Structure formats: structure tokens, C-alpha cells
Amino acid sequence: MLADATEYLAEHGIDQPRKEARLLFELAYGQDTAWQMIHPDEPISDPMPFFGFVQRRGKGEPMAYLRGSKGFWSLDLEVTRDTLIPRGDTETLMEALIRHRPDRSTVSSVLDLGTGSGCLLLAALAEYPAARGIGIDRVESTARQAAKNARLNHLEERALFCVAQWAAPLAARFDVVISNPPYIPQADIGGLMKDVADYEPMMALDGGADGLAAYRDILPCLPNLLTPDGLAILEFGIGQGDDLKELARVAGLQVVELCADLGGITRAIVLSRE
Structure with missing residues (x-):
């Protein structure tokens, strides 16, 4: 066999x-x-x-969908075709968060934009036991799956999930805003591996003509979403760092750090209010 x-x-x-x-x-x-x-x-x-x-x-069906689960950080998450499969590269954002906020008592509120499986929000709440958080996704079935993952990891009392277009309904500030938005340029989607292009949710991959459409929506909102000492940490694609730095500058944000993943690829940007 x-x-x-x-x-x-x-x-x-x-x-x-x-x-x-x-x-x-x-x-x-x-x-x-x-x-x-x-x-x-x-x-x-x-x-x-x-x-x-x-x-x-x-x-070409991904192994994670066959299993129905995927490990991320310290968590075991249920994944379906409603959710992007969490990847090790995305743990770069968690490493950056802990590096900049090593004192676990300094984070009390977390916002995850485009939460998907809930992996980033739930990992952050697991690391910062005094924190509560909100995860937002544009798709109701995806938000429901993230809420289920919160229950499976015993974090449901500190996590709330909403269906919305990015941060549109919010009038609050957060110590941490974290996000892995779609960043694949439309012209590159056809060249993705079959197990990604044919199975994972296209809405979580398609970043518009240049891959930066979501960032143009998110970055201008960040000054009003962050507390005075708050941090925003966003994942991005290969070669997009310089463009993101300029978008951040225009939005009135300060670039704190660009972070590389374990493969040495610059993967995340850390931002603060000016």
C-alpha cells in the first residue's frame, strides 16, 4: 500500500x-x-x-485540510477551506511582538485584522494572559471558525470575532494591532502552487494589482487604532518592504523594525504612531 x-x-x-x-x-x-x-x-x-x-x-489538496488541523505557535487550530492555512513564516509576527513587548503585563488589548483561523490573535492572547482581543474578518464562516478555535484553545472568554471590512466599525484603541492581509499581486496568483491556488480562499490571497490594496485600507486607520505606545505588526510579501515603508510614512506612522523570517526573507513590519 x-x-x-x-x-x-x-x-x-x-x-x-x-x-x-x-x-x-x-x-x-x-x-x-x-x-x-x-x-x-x-x-x-x-x-x-x-x-x-x-x-x-x-x-493537490493540502495536508492541513485533510487533517483538519494545523499547529501554530503554541496552539493547535482547526482549519477548513474557509481559512488560510497558518504558516511558520507568520510566526515572525509573534516573535516581533514578544521582542518589543517582553513584559507580559504591558499588553491588555489586541486587534487582529483579517483574522482567518484566528491564529495571530489567539497566539497573542496565549502569550499575554491579561489581554483581550478582537478578530475581524470579511467572511462570516471564517469568523465563526476563528471563534471555534478560540473555544478549542480555551481562549473564548478573552476573544471576540466580528464580520466587517477591516476596522470600519471600531471606535477603540489597542495596544497591539496585528495583521496578515492578502498580499499576492493578482498577476502572480496563477503561478502559485496548486495546493494554494486551487484550495485556499482566494480572498485571503488576492492583494490587488500590486499586492498592496489591503495596506492602503489598513495603514491610514492605524493612528486612530493604536494607543499612544501601541504597536502595529503586519506581514507582507517578498519585495514589498520599501513600498510599505512609504505608505506608512504617508499615513503618519513610524517604522520601528523590518523583521526577517527563518529563511532570511523580510516578512513583517513593526509600526508605531509618530
């Missing part, structure tokens, strides 16, 4: 097909790689659950 699955996945362009086959076997039967290696001749009465997952993966 593993050999057939490995061959099938390789033919369909899946990287590390043997490893993925073992992960899919575990997903189908609950038996991890160690068990599989110890019991290579174990008879399997019903191969269909396994090969069903193999076919879906071969078509």
Missing part, C-alpha cells in the same frame, strides 16, 4: 512522496511511522480510507 501510494504521489508531483504516504496512512488508520515500520506485513482489511486520502493529496 505504501509503495503504491508513494508511486502515485510522485507521479502527481508531490514532494517527499514516501513521507507523505506514511502521514496519510497515519491519518487513515491512526498508526504512526514507527508502527508502520515495525509492522510492514500487517494486513489491512479496508484500504479505501487510505487510498481516498492519497487521491485527494495527489490532486
Whole structure:
């Protein structure tokens, strides 16, 4: 079964097909790689659950959607096709937040714009136990999924999720505003990997003609959303840093830091009020 699955996945362009086959076997039967290696001749009465997952993966469906979950920071999050899959690169924003606010008592309010799975807001609340937060998304089903993740991680009493266009309904200030908005230029979307372009929500990817449409909406709002000592931390795409710095300057914001991810790619910008 593993050999057939490995061959099938390789033919369909899946990287590390043997490893993925073992992960899919575990997903189908609950038996991890160690068990599989110890019991290579174990008879399997019903191969269909396994090969069903193999076919879906071969078509490009992301492993996180097959599992229905994805780890992010210290959390385990339920993910559906209503939510962008949380990625390790986005943890750069959490690293920046903790670097600039190491005292866990200094953050009492957090706003997450474009919350998706709720990963950033919930990670921040997990790190800052005195904080409460609001997550906003444009899609109701996505906001509901984020609220479910709050319950699954026992953070529901400190997190509220709303459906809105960015910060439009808010008249409050926050110690931290955090966001991973869509930033893929429209012309680049066709070149994305199949498991991204065909499965993840397009609204969470499409950043307009130059990838910066969301930032033009968000940045002008930040001076009125931040407390006097507040920070905004936003993720952005490759090569967009200089344009974001200029948009921030026009919006009356000060660039505190540009942050690189573990691959050395500049991934996030930290902003404050001037």
C-alpha cells in the first residue's frame, strides 16, 4: 500500500512522496511511522480510507485540510477551506511582538485584522494572559471558525470575532494591532502552487494589482487604532518592504523594525504612531 501510494504521489508531483504516504496512512488508520515500520506485513482489511486520502493529496489538496488541523505557535487550530492555512513564516509576527513587548503585563488589548483561523490573535492572547482581543474578518464562516478555535484553545472568554471590512466599525484603541492581509499581486496568483491556488480562499490571497490594496485600507486607520505606545505588526510579501515603508510614512506612522523570517526573507513590519 505504501509503495503504491508513494508511486502515485510522485507521479502527481508531490514532494517527499514516501513521507507523505506514511502521514496519510497515519491519518487513515491512526498508526504512526514507527508502527508502520515495525509492522510492514500487517494486513489491512479496508484500504479505501487510505487510498481516498492519497487521491485527494495527489490532486493537490493540502495536508492541513485533510487533517483538519494545523499547529501554530503554541496552539493547535482547526482549519477548513474557509481559512488560510497558518504558516511558520507568520510566526515572525509573534516573535516581533514578544521582542518589543517582553513584559507580559504591558499588553491588555489586541486587534487582529483579517483574522482567518484566528491564529495571530489567539497566539497573542496565549502569550499575554491579561489581554483581550478582537478578530475581524470579511467572511462570516471564517469568523465563526476563528471563534471555534478560540473555544478549542480555551481562549473564548478573552476573544471576540466580528464580520466587517477591516476596522470600519471600531471606535477603540489597542495596544497591539496585528495583521496578515492578502498580499499576492493578482498577476502572480496563477503561478502559485496548486495546493494554494486551487484550495485556499482566494480572498485571503488576492492583494490587488500590486499586492498592496489591503495596506492602503489598513495603514491610514492605524493612528486612530493604536494607543499612544501601541504597536502595529503586519506581514507582507517578498519585495514589498520599501513600498510599505512609504505608505506608512504617508499615513503618519513610524517604522520601528523590518523583521526577517527563518529563511532570511523580510516578512513583517513593526509600526508605531509618530
